[in-house]
Amino acid sequence: MIGATYAASAFADDADSSSPAANRVEVTGTYLRGIKQQSATPMTVIKTEDLTKQGIVNVEQAVAAIAANTSAITAATSVGTDNGGAAFADLRGLGEQYTLVLLDGRRMANQASNGLAVDLNAIPLATIDHIDVYKGGATATYGTDAIAGVINFVTKKSVQGATIEARILSPQHPGGLTKEVSVTGGKGSLVDDGFNVYGSFTASKSNEIKTTDRDFAQNSLNPIGTSGNSFPANYVPQNVDPNTGKVTVLGSATNPMYPGCNPPTLVAYNGTCREQTPLFYGIQPEVEQYTVTGKASKQINEDNLVALQYIGTQTTTKTRVAPTPLLTYTNDFFTLPSTSPYFPTSGLPDGTNQLELHSRSIPAGDRMDEIVSTTQRVMATADGMIGSWAYAGGLAYSQNQVRHYLTGGYVDGSKLQDAFNNGTLNPFGDSAPGAWDSVALNGKIEEDKYATTLADFHVNKDIYTLPAGAVQFVAGVEARHESLDAVFTQLAQSALSTGLESAQNTSGSRNSQAVFMQLAIPVTETLNVNLAARDDYFSDFGNTANPEVKFTWQPIEQIKFRGNASTGFRAPSLYNIYQPNQQTNTAGQYNDPLNCPNGVLQPGGNQGRDCEAQQQLLIGGSKDLKPEKSDSASFGFVVEPIKAVTASVDFWWTNIHDTIGTLSESAIFADPDKYADRFVRDPSTQKLLYVIDTTQNLGNTMTSGIDLSATVRLPKTDIGNFSVTYDGTYLTKFDYQHEKDGQYFHGIGQFSDYNNAPIFRYKQDLNLNWNKGNFSGILGSTYQTGYQDMYEGNRVASYILWNLSGTYVYHKDLTITAGIKNLFDKAPPYSNQDYTFQQGYDPRFFDAVGRAYYLQASYKM
Template sequence: MMKHTLLLAGLGAALPFSALAADSSAPDNTLERVTITGSNIRASVKAKANPVQLITAADIAKSGKADLPDVLRSLAVNSGNSFNEQVTGSFSAGTAGVSLRGLGQRNTLVLVNGKRVSNYATAQELQETFVDLNALPLKAVKRIEILKDGASAIYGSDAIAGVVNIILYPDYQGAEAGVEFSRDSSTGQNQQKFNLLAGKGDLEQDGYNIWFAFDSQKRGRLDQTDVSWLKDNDFRGLPGGSLNRAVTNYYGSDPTNRFPKAVGPLQDTDYSTLNPAKSGRVWAYNPAQYTTLMPAIERYHAALHGSYRLNATAEAYAEFLYGASHASAIFAGPLSLTSSLRAWDAANQKLVPISTTLPVGHPDNPNAAPTPFSTVLFGQGERDKTDSTSFRRLLAGVKGSGDKWDWDVSGLYSDSRLREYAYNFVNRYAYEALLQNGGYSFTDPSKNSEAVKDSLRINTLRPAYYRVMSLDATASTELGRLPAGPIGFAAGYQLRREVMNAGTSWQMLSGTELRPALDLIDGSRLIQAAYSELNVPLLKNLSLSAAARADHYSDFGNAFSPKLGLRYQPLESLTLRGSVSKGFRAPSLPEITQSTAVSYSSAQDPFDPVTPGRSVSFTHLVVANPAIKPERSNNLNLGFVFSPTASTSIGVDYYRIRQKDVIGLEDPETLIRNPQAYPGQVVRDSQGRLQSISQKFINLSSQSTSGFDLELSQSWKFAPGKLTLAAQWTRLLSFSKPLQQNGPQVEGAGSNVHGALPRWKGQTSANWEARDWSGTLTWFHTNGYTQATRDDDNDQAWVKGSDTFNLSASYKGFKRLTLTAAVDNLTNKRPPWDAHSGVYFNSSQYDPTGRTFILGAQYKLD
């Protein structure tokens, strides 16, 4: 395999340079040819064989969606298991990704102009490396192409579920600027946006073109207390709902053995309202006041692109992208002191327990013996975080097009940097000293001086970065002609290096920070890849495409990805297409390199001595595994497009993806129920309460998914204007994978056992254009799903679906000025209730925003 890789690499590297020497003729402009995502062979748009969904800048404007992540997350093919900035407690807070086919962000490749960009500086869910959509410019986007079948044969790793290719303007002349203001009428959340696009020069006439784009976005923070139907945290009237309160301030393990008086936000609460099996009175508080649903953000994006004509057939180009983002949120409430309190021992790479026992003689200890206690440091206030990130990509190259060869040679550098600031965390050593000398009152925080409270406070800084450097060379030509047409050929070579370093604060490494959360990653890899592609017209209406790619990774070894496709057009109005391919996903650097993560989660514990069978919290320790193998896939796509008239199009595509050696973690509840099978991995305290679970990434088993996509478009022309109906829907037939290594396959389609995966998801729009007016009504539908985790028979069994509508309109009757207005979530629909979502709804499918009014203006200077 290594010899094969080097052979292809040499072929791929040599072709572009032989093209430079051989191709000096002027380009043939008699037939417009373009490069479609999923192929390196330029051809007529009508000749494309891959299922590609096209979203133009005009489509984005009509959708009423506020930014790039909103546009992509609303797509039907974004089935589930994608994250956005609602996940404020993660190691990648303030980010947004896309997950085609529900296979996770790690299986969806995001490109800009057909080339890679840096992944985000840290990992989502401890293992997913992904491109942060919030880092990419929106104003510079000309169109987005969604390739909905596997593309490892062309692009390599991460393209198992498909490719999102964000295509910027190749050139631009003139200038325009715009502003937009929006307000959520339900929550009061405001947002302001500004954009600018300016360019000069005609590449054909002037020999150059240069353009600059800038956009900014500012939005206020949305806390749970800002949402009327969430702020009380009382869901007892809903299936499986309960009164969400946190119990604290008690001695020993019995919450009814409580401190003498309430402090802070504590309220006297009947224990049975929180747990029907219990009785007595407890101190409890509403955690909603310490929960941010969407962070406050400030984002700035800039793009600079230049092209220079070298001669009649070649041009040099350069492109620079920059993004800066600041996201601030309440990370959590004041620190809880319980028996699970821990600190990090860097020398031994483990967590060590920290005492929560009042010594004899402490003013808060009513007993003549050391007394365990649980409390919340309300006097210290909430804990906050601000994530400041920057993104850069510099691309430069030379490309040409002539009678025989098209070629492109480029170099790329891209990085993502994070500086996460955490405020008002707690100093372990100061806490231990005050616990022993009685210098801090836990039962009455009002007795504590500001000096004492300040001694407990620490602020930390967590740095991280991800870097990508690559050299790319591609070339395409016609190898010859058959009676049915030309034989298209393309080949290429890539040399790429990836580096990831996610650190932590010195307070964490020294063991100073209490209840630490960390995600330490330090790794790099070198990748060589060579690929080739062939398009053969077997008959006038039948063509065969073939592609192959060989990759060599310095950490795990080799991968080979072939692909075959057929395109058959028996009628002018009917096109049949199909493809089979093999793909792979390289283990992410957090999965295979030096990495250690400590996080906090919850699971059902049938052996809990206090609340058996109910969800309990635990500390989660996860480490990398250098022995894991890459994930491999077999992809099948079959479909047709029927266009009986120029104004009618119907497309149906079936997909099936089967993966093996899927990398992940076994279900924690499996470990909890079978501790004898996982010796040393499940740790309990002296009372038998779950403390921590330790795991490492493994190749679990296989998973598979299948379904089909529907695309419909119909337009009618009337005397006053034009009406266009368009729909994109996805039906999920199956999604199965095991919950443990070599375990049985568990079907997840239409349930949330593998994340919320509704069987139907789609959007349908009606657009009316008449002279200077344009209006669009868009219907977004997400089907319901089965509640896979149920505490008892009275728990919720089904999560309802959702239907929302956006309405947008524009008027361009003024010279150079376009006015826009939109209403998102026209009916002010709440997301459906999900009893096991953590707050109220599943954040991979929905967000808490209500009816939002948007006003905007765009002014063209040319």
């Protein structure tokens, strides 16, 4: 069941659970043994087998089912961006950098192109036994940078026998077909043989969904998402003074050669023909993934276990966006001279020598990108007992490598002007065969690498006995080395409209060490106090010490009160510091406040460049950043009035000081006077070159909310057993500053410029579960409240999805599940946001697949 439970649960992986070492349980958020101490902090435990029954086949989908998660970067956002095809977890909606993602309790390398967090695509769901979601804020155990919480993916301890699994998801509408097959096999019993070896291989592929495959993605696109760079080209007639070379604009950006504007891709708007670029997109990319997992465990004796594990994942993401706008990253346009055979012979002012082209490479085809992300981790661990001391330690190396290829539709900016000058290219119609091929380019433009080497060791012992029980003590150490490298090829400088034309190679590294201690004190039989502290040293940001305190108080059996408080510290990530400086397009379209204030073109301005157009941003890291500090607290209670009903309510608060991020582009353009120093212009022409938006310390972020959960097991009936699980998160505050000591902005229920995404007031997951004999079923729903949209005048509606599935187990060997996702074929509500390439809705938080049927089978041999 996807439901919250008030206490973490221990899971037996196989028949070897009778082994003391194999059965030793550690729960996310602490290294203390047992369950009693851990319930001080809200914890959700999700069994993987329950996810697969609902048609969830990858980790991104699993995390999306967590009510406290609001991920603004998903696989769909790789369309038109340079995020490496990544998907991230984001508890509380604070940002992916505040959620610590672990695999078997240890860190992995961050995704190399983004650099702030672990790519969920790197974690293979096939060998995950369960997922622990710890929502307690910064933790002294795993790291005080886990400000929003921890998600720990726990793999199977051992596997015996072989299992073959196959899944298919077939949408009712075109595109999006998903297939997966996995094989897992293992040998040896830790109890009987003293060893276990297992391995797993999974291959999956999800097909692309295009804008034209979904009605909702084609509706309401005019004028949102249109571009003045079109084909046939718009143009501005110009006269070049032969003596000075100075260009005089004689006309406006218009093209009388096609007054009909050739719908549907071209529409008349604001005196020009504009391209409806979203009609060319793939709104959901094609994704192909292969994962390999291997683990060997050896029982040294009854109390000591060693293991060696390897996990490798390769994800290939293929995206499609509209053909290239013929515009350099410095906002310069290409021109067509009067000597071109394609120069118009009429309709131009006298003396016109050339045309400034507002064009797009439609004949060259859609821009196609392929991103290959490869993550590998090898880890050796040992845990057990030495005398009365329990111990655990590990050594791990993980690496993420992202390679970015251009595979179609891109053109070489260094060749384009010559092609217009010599008559090779016709910007208004058909060119000679092969003409566009002469300026096309393909190949690798970027390779990024992030590596993490980690070693840790901790011990645990009962050190003193009080009347209420034993005092437990934990002490541990951890050391990490992290490195980041970004390398751009010459191709990146030549290809138009990648956002990487000015990117420079960069690299950086960091060492860190930590020591932590934890103490669990049974003050009375009903009151337990847990004290912890962590001291970190960073080679580039110095030393920091942070405490944590938790308590549980259970005055009667039916109710338990709990709470925790901690401080946190997050050093700027390597990506925050070393992200390459580069000029890239804004996500939205804006008016130049000098040359086109409020959409009114000024003398010397350019309609296609300065009005309702994508502008240029200078983005990149900064070595002047300060670390973030935080404080978190929670208080709640769990009630169990009868054995069949468990419910919990937890109030929480998280404050972040000196928040690291980039100021929203919409905030900069909304107040050009305040941010005048960010607008960089050509000193002679006053053309806007770019807007500075590099990483900085913004100010404070203050959030609070309520986590709710319940599990109700209904009385047994003749038609089966029923239960209901519920998990919800309600935000009461989400306030943030754009700069230190500045104004606080309120984000709840709005499309916020905190993260250029909506901040939902309330989200929930609700499931009705049924079982009878070998049959079981789940009717589940997810719900999120509506919000005020990016632009005034629209409110995005609340959104609820229903899913239905049924499972049959035959002789314990064959399990068959069939189901329907998005049972009522609910389309995404309309949104006027233009932050993502997809338009008319928000692809990050709403289902673009529609109703889909899935079938999966698992056979154990």
